[in-house]
Amino acid sequence: MRFLRAFFPVTVTSSTVPSAPDMPLTLRARDGRVLARRHDDRSQAVRRSVQWAFLLLNLFIGWRFYLWVRHYETFGLSAPVTRPPGVEGWLPIAALMNLKFFVTTGTVPEMHPAGMFLLLAFLGMSLALRKSFCSWLCPIGTVSEWLWQGGHEMFGRTWRVPRWLDIPLRSLKYILMGLFVYVVAIMSADEIRAFLMSPYGVIADVKMLNFFREMGQTAAIVIAVLVVLSVFIKNAWCRYLCPYGALMGLVGMLSPTGIRRTPEACIDCNKCAQACPSLLPVDTLLRVRSAECTTCLSCVAACPVADALACTAPRRRVLAPWMVAAGVALFFMGAVGVARVTGHWHTVVPEAVLQELIPNSSGYGHPGR
Ligand code: SF4
Ligand code: SF4
Ligand code: SF4
Numbered sequence: 001m002r003f004l005r006a007f008f009p010v011t012v013t014s015s016t017v018p019s020a021p022d023m024p025l026t027l028r029a030r031d032g033r034v035l036a037r038r039h040d041d042r043s044q045a046v047r048r049s050v051q052w053a054f055l056l057l058n059l060f061i062g063w064r065f066y067l068w069v070r071h072y073e074t075f076g077l078s079a080p081v082t083r084p085p086g087v088e089g090w091l092p093i094a095a096l097m098n099l100k101f102f103v104t105t106g107t108v109p110e111m112h113p114a115g116m117f118l119l120l121a122f123l124g125m126s127l128a129l130r131k132s133f134c135s136w137l138c139p140i141g142t143v144s145e146w147l148w149q150g151g152h153e154m155f156g157r158t159w160r161v162p163r164w165l166d167i168p169l170r171s172l173k174y175i176l177m178g179l180f181v182y183v184v185a186i187m188s189a190d191e192i193r194a195f196l197m198s199p200y201g202v203i204a205d206v207k208m209l210n211f212f213r214e215m216g217q218t219a220a221i222v223i224a225v226l227v228v229l230s231v232f233i234k235n236a237w238c239r240y241l242c243p244y245g246a247l248m249g250l251v252g253m254l255s256p257t258g259i260r261r262t263p264e265a266c267i268d269c270n271k272c273a274q275a276c277p278s279l280l281p282v283d284t285l286l287r288v289r290s291a292e293c294t295t296c297l298s299c300v301a302a303c304p305v306a307d308a309l310a311c312t313a314p315r316r317r318v319l320a321p322w323m324v325a326a327g328v329a330l331f332f333m334g335a336v337g338v339a340r341v342t343g344h345w346h347t348v349v350p351e352a353v354l355q356e357l358i359p360n361s362s363g364y365g366h367p368g369r
Pocket of ligand 3: 268269282283309
């Protein structure tokens with residue numbers, strides 16, 4: 001029951017999850033000054049609303065895509081459904097290939113262009129608001145957050161991997177990212193086009209669905225291990241293995257925004273560092289520059305002193321939580337809008353080709369094999 005309560009984070013109390021301020025009656029600095037208290041911080045409520053909305057959107061897309069596939073698998077016996085192009089957000093490698101194709105040829109690719117526009121949206125988001133995609137939009141990040149919060153509810157704590165192991169493990173995601181970027185970088189535009197126009201490339205989204213529908217024992221065990229680990233270790237998959245998050249984090253390092261601490265106002269209470277899901281020592285930094293910072297604002301929400309900690313833009317302008325939410329929404333809606341208006345949102349494949357490929361999808365392997 002306690003674990004389930006974590007799936008509805010509004011019920012989690014500040015005494016169990018270190019994300020809410022635990023304010024004394026009168027807040028004083030070490031020299032006795034009475035400090036201004038923070039007003040109620042709504043950042044986490046705003047962020048959770050955005051996370052829920054995006055998770056529900058993804059579930060809806062997944063359901064529509066499944067119905068679309070079933071129409072072809074049943075040879076038209078089930079009702080036809082329009083394919084949701086948003087499913088291409090789950091094809092990060094194809095998106096990366098398409099981005100390279102677009103950059104090198106100046107032509108928007110025909111196959112899975114929506115994935116490229118979504119990747120551009122998330123990269124733009126990272127440039128503006130660091131790795132915000134991870135803590136505001138990514139459904140896997142949302143579930144991952146629920147898992148460690150559930151673990152915290154159950155056991156009263158989460159566990160830290162020792163530093164000597166944490167650092168090499170964290171490098172794994174960068175190695176994986178480097179491998180994917182390298183493979184795409186050495187492909188020519190013609191090779192990318194040939195790959196994406198091959199039967200495998202055309203139904204890459206169907207293959208991905210089949211991976212989950214027909215999951216083998218090994219994959220199921222790996223996922224189960226990651227889920228269990230995520231209950232005990234904050235964001236285990238994201239912290240150590242996700243190449244997509246690694247890319248967003250590296251791009252985010254170029255962002256002019258970030259968490260900034262004002263030492264004159266800080267009372268060294270350490271609440272910000274305790275609240276940070278990325279385990280960053282926020283209380284000792286003037287500015288958080290780490291690639292691991294996801295602009296989740298948990299540290300700001302936990303800080304009991306007004307003006308001690310804030311998410312800032314250039315010239316130290318403070319970004320309110322709604323501004324971060326609006327920025328994230330702007331990049332997402334903007335990319336989808338541009339793709340739609342320019343006629344590059346939908347992948348157009350002749351019906352006869354889909355009817356041939358989808359029911360026989362298991363017979364089409366990776367062209368490189
Ligand atoms: S690290 Fe990967 S899985 Fe985790 S939230 Fe970011 S993109 Fe999603
Ligand atoms: S530093 Fe603050 S905004 Fe960045 S990940 Fe940690 S808690 Fe979130
Ligand atoms: S910045 Fe961190 S250490 Fe300083 S007052 Fe705020 S929560 Fe406490």
